[in-house]
Amino acid sequence: xxxxxxxxxxxxxxxxxxxxxxxxxxxxxxxxxxxxxxxxxxxxxxxxxxxxxxxxxxxxxxxxxxxxxxxxxxxxxxxxxxxxxxxxxxxxxxxxxxxxxxxxxxxxxxxxxxxxxxxxxxxxxxxxxxxxxxxxxxxxxxxxxxxxxxxxxxxxxxxxxxxxxxxxxxxxxxxxxxxxxxxxxxxxxxxxxxxxxxxxxxxxxxxxxxxxxxxxxxxxxxxxxxxxxxxxxxxxxxxxxxxxxxxxxxxxxxxxxxxxxxxxxxxxxxxxxxxxxxxxxxxxxxxxxxxxxxxxxxxxxxxxxxxxxxxxxxxxxxxxxxxxxxxxxxxxxxxxxxxxxxxxxxxxxxxxxxxxxxxxxxxxxxxxxxxxxxxxxxxxxxxxxxxxxxxxxxxxxxxxxxxxxxxxxxxxxxxxxxxxxxxxxxxxxxxxxxxxxxxxxxxxxxxxxxxxxxxxxxxx
Amino acid sequence: xxxxxxxxxxxxxxxxxxxxxxxxxxxxxxxxxxxxxxxxxxxxxxxxxxxxxxxxxxxxxxxxxxxxxxxxxxxxxxxxxxxxxxxxxxxxxxxxxxxxxxxxxxxxxxxxxxxxxxxxxxxxxxxxxxxxxxxxxxxxxxxxxxxxxxxxxxxxxxxxxxxxxxxxxxxxxxxxxxxxxxxxxxxxxxxxxxxxxxxxxxxxxxxxxxxxxxxxxxxxxxxxxxxxxxxxxxxxxxxxxxxxxxxxxxxxxxxxxxxxxxxxxxxxxxxxxxxxxxxxxxxxxxxxxxxxxxxxxxxxxxxxxxxxxxxxxxxxxxxxxxxxxxxxxxxxxxxxxxxxxxxxxxxxxxxxxxxxxxxxxxxxxxxxxxxxxxxxxxxxxxxxxxxxxxxxxxxxxxxxxxxxxxxxxxxxxxxxxxxxxxxxxxxxxxxxxxxxxxxxxxxxxxxxxxxxxxxxxxxx
Numbered sequence: 004x005x006x007x008x009x010x011x012x013x014x015x016x017x018x019x020x021x022x023x024x025x026x027x028x029x030x031x032x033x034x035x036x037x038x039x040x041x042x043x044x045x046x047x048x049x050x051x052x053x054x055x056x057x058x059x060x061x062x063x064x065x066x067x068x069x070x071x072x073x074x075x076x077x078x079x080x081x082x083x084x085x086x087x088x089x090x091x092x093x094x095x096x097x098x099x100x101x102x103x104x105x106x107x108x109x110x111x112x113x114x115x116x117x118x119x120x121x122x123x124x125x126x127x128x129x130x131x132x133x134x135x136x137x138x139x140x141x142x143x144x145x146x147x148x149x150x151x152x153x154x155x156x157x158x159x160x161x162x163x164x165x166x167x168x169x170x171x172x173x174x175x176x177x178x179x180x181x182x183x184x185x186x187x188x189x190x191x192x193x194x195x196x197x198x199x200x201x202x203x204x205x206x207x208x209x210x211x212x213x214x215x216x217x218x219x220x221x222x223x224x225x226x227x228x229x230x231x232x233x234x235x236x237x238x239x240x241x242x243x244x245x246x247x248x249x250x251x252x253x254x255x256x257x258x259x260x261x262x263x264x265x266x267x268x269x270x271x272x273x274x275x276x277x278x279x280x281x282x283x284x285x286x287x288x289x290x291x292x293x294x295x296x297x298x299x300x301x302x303x304x305x306x307x308x309x310x311x312x313x314x315x316x317x318x319x320x321x322x323x324x325x326x327x328x329x330x331x332x333x334x335x336x337x338x339x340x341x342x343x344x345x346x347x348x349x350x351x352x353x354x355x356x357x358x359x360x361x362x363x364x365x366x367x368x369x370x371x372x373x374x375x376x377x378x379x380x381x382x383x384x385x386x387x388x389x390x391x392x393x394x395x396x397x398x399x400x401x402x403x404x405x406x407x408x409x410x411x412x413x414x415x416x417x418x419x420x421x422x423x424x425x426x427x428x429x430x431x432x433x434x435x436x437x438x439x440x441x442x443x444x445x446x447x448x449x450x451x452x453x454x455x456x457x458x459x460x461x462x463x
Numbered sequence: 464x465x466x467x468x469x470x471x472x473x474x475x476x477x478x479x480x481x482x483x484x485x486x487x488x489x490x491x492x493x494x495x496x497x498x499x500x501x502x503x504x505x506x507x508x509x510x511x512x513x514x515x516x517x518x519x520x521x522x523x524x525x526x527x528x529x530x531x532x533x534x535x536x537x538x539x540x541x542x543x544x545x546x547x548x549x550x551x552x553x554x555x556x557x558x559x560x561x562x563x564x565x566x567x568x569x570x571x572x573x574x575x576x577x578x579x580x581x582x583x584x585x586x587x588x589x590x591x592x593x594x595x596x597x598x599x600x601x602x603x604x605x606x607x608x609x610x611x612x613x614x615x616x617x618x619x620x621x622x623x624x625x626x627x628x629x630x631x632x633x634x635x636x637x638x639x640x641x642x643x644x645x646x647x648x649x650x651x652x653x654x655x656x657x658x659x660x661x662x663x664x665x666x667x668x669x670x671x672x673x674x675x676x677x678x679x680x681x682x683x684x685x686x687x688x689x690x691x692x693x694x695x696x697x698x699x700x701x702x703x704x705x706x707x708x709x710x711x712x713x714x715x716x717x718x719x720x721x722x723x724x725x726x727x728x729x730x731x732x733x734x735x736x737x738x739x740x741x742x743x744x745x746x747x748x749x750x751x752x753x754x755x756x757x758x759x760x761x762x763x764x765x766x767x768x769x770x771x772x773x774x775x776x777x778x779x780x781x782x783x784x785x786x787x788x789x790x791x792x793x794x795x796x797x798x799x800x801x802x803x804x805x806x807x808x809x810x811x812x813x814x815x816x817x818x819x820x821x822x823x824x825x826x827x828x829x830x831x832x833x834x835x836x837x838x839x840x841x842x843x844x845x846x847x848x849x850x851x852x853x854x855x856x857x858x859x860x861x862x863x864x865x866x867x868x869x870x871x872x873x874x875x876x877x878x879x880x881x882x883x884x885x886x887x888x889x890x891x892x893x894x895x896x897x898x899x900x901x902x903x904x905x906x907x908x909x910x911x912x913x914x915x916x917x918x919x920x921x922x923x
Binding site: 004006008011012014015020023024027031032033035036037038039040041070071072073074077102103106107109110197199204205206208222223224225226233234235236237238239240304307308310311315316317318324326 | 464466468471472474475480483484487491492493495496497498499500501530531532533534537562563566567569570657659664665666668682683684685686693694695696697698699700764767768770771775776777778784786
């Protein structure tokens, strides 16, 4: 039963399991205590910090452990912003950051701070020019992920870090998705990571704050972890996390090449096997193990269920698979199709045969879902003479509005228009994306009594 | 090598270890995901929540898991205060709360809120009349621990909860020290707990917010745990924590009687074996496994080292054992001696023979430390005619100022005074306490050029 969602959470590495077992006997005491159990716990924690710092590329006294990657990001952003409050209250971040960064930004904005969001191109790569322009004098902090968690695109961290240094602005790098593969190059100021993404246990994140970076921890003070992370230290989990990081790093270079090849196979074969699919993300500057594509006329939730029934666990950024019923902000910022979205992220050690079987299963699953939904055939039928058609897709959820549009479009002569009434948020993204994929013209959107009206002109 | 510091952190319960091992295979995936690994993780988390809620005495949908007890307290206090901001900004708390509560209170005060601290008596028990008086109309929240973490005294939670209900004020109970022994009785509104105190792993706390309690989570939002605790759920640790809680509860009633007896033995024997010792805390309304006493003319750090060398791990609230070099705020609020302070907290299953050996070892250890420090003999020598003596203890750390005082006091006639000049913070607490223990009169304290001058009159 292949699990292809390593980017959500990687299965526990066997080395982490062993380290956890061993340290449960040794590392449970309070490292602040003077007696032997406390001193032993302190020694183990110090050793773990040293090993983690080496893997991250910083000094041990620059690194603290947090209860999660999310809390590392929250603590890093709030501490850096507070320390530079006198400089200004502008927070610069890319449009495709992880939700933990975006939610920190929301809090900052609610407290009177300002945000500058740097756009990304169609591959999901943040514009370094955009960063350069956004680094105004009142900028307190900039945030850029090392690589995107949904589409795998690597970000220009080194370049942006250099610009930030020149501008005197600290850069926080959310390295959650890339730490397994290596340290983050460049002269960043703060860095956050999450152990369960690299095969460590849940309950461990890390935050590095390089010397010379002003930092003022927020929230109730706590003496533990240099005052940067509150609560009793989870030493057995920390030891397991660090053991896993060292273990995955030992094989990372070799495994990166292998998984890069398997992902390349998926990137090539999916469009051959499945009609009307858009593979997104940068094809070259990307994480080795992650690929995302969207399938026209498919709803993500049903596709995920079909794949799950066939034994494959994958993730999706489609609106129907999120609790808010809005599509992934990453796909939205990239301006790519979000319906029928599938993210495949291969855990280290994934067998080649499983990838091949996935490709077979995928083609069948997409066909099944399209048939269930009554999606149009990919062969284009002859146009009918009707013009100025209106499609009422109000109350219909992704991917139904696009399916309705495609069906009617086939009956409209070249030059004719179709107006789609829809109140599903995904339509705003997916109708223009469908037009691009099909070579049709997206005329525009206007407000309607309910939802919006999207006008499309037939070009081919 | 007996470990007598369960109140800091209890060794991992064997059942917790087993549950952790088992669930590492099952519970590592993201419980928000739709595929089988995610659904299984969700089921495990739901089951753990149900079992935890039963043990706490609340509904499952009232309880969330946090990364630590500290964070449960921080989140509980900030969420309750924010939700009642319109009612007022007064926070009422006892003087002997855990530092996690006090640090939350500091943040509240720094943000413009007000604090009302309810005093405790000499046993460390908070005055319920004091709470009644403090519950003014603008009170947003009251906090009272179930039992004190340093001296074991149980607090009048049921009575205070009733008063709070009548006043329409929510009561948050920090139940970290007592949850192993049973649920907290009374109509509290919020409750916090910490798994590593009951034999669960580190990395798990719990926060219960009873229905009808207004609550507004602070900090960056996160969809996990009803928005009340951020970061990826640590399901294996949660399962282990809940398994441990159920296991300790199964034997709690029986074990409470046994440990209560062993602690009673310590309470009785210590003053018989060690001269000049003050056993503190309520002798009856107390945790079954915890006892604290202070030894005159002894410094806590040296005593802890002596006991550690003899194989016993205990804790201390003496100033010399804290990083801030101030004595425990609990002992201070109680007005009892803080020098040579020892807290013994017996883990479940402690052998009777170990307690007996501890008593032997303690007597020797205290004698050794007193000899090293040149403390006065407990036999009272004949008074010399000197009057109005001054003792310069400036720059000397606890317990030296009290030792100097005692030495000189022996040479002063009844009715004569001794003025002690001291700049050690512990002297402020320990000189009056020494007077009470010795039947001498503490005349008062006045500011001096450096530190303070403490005046004592010989009465006996």
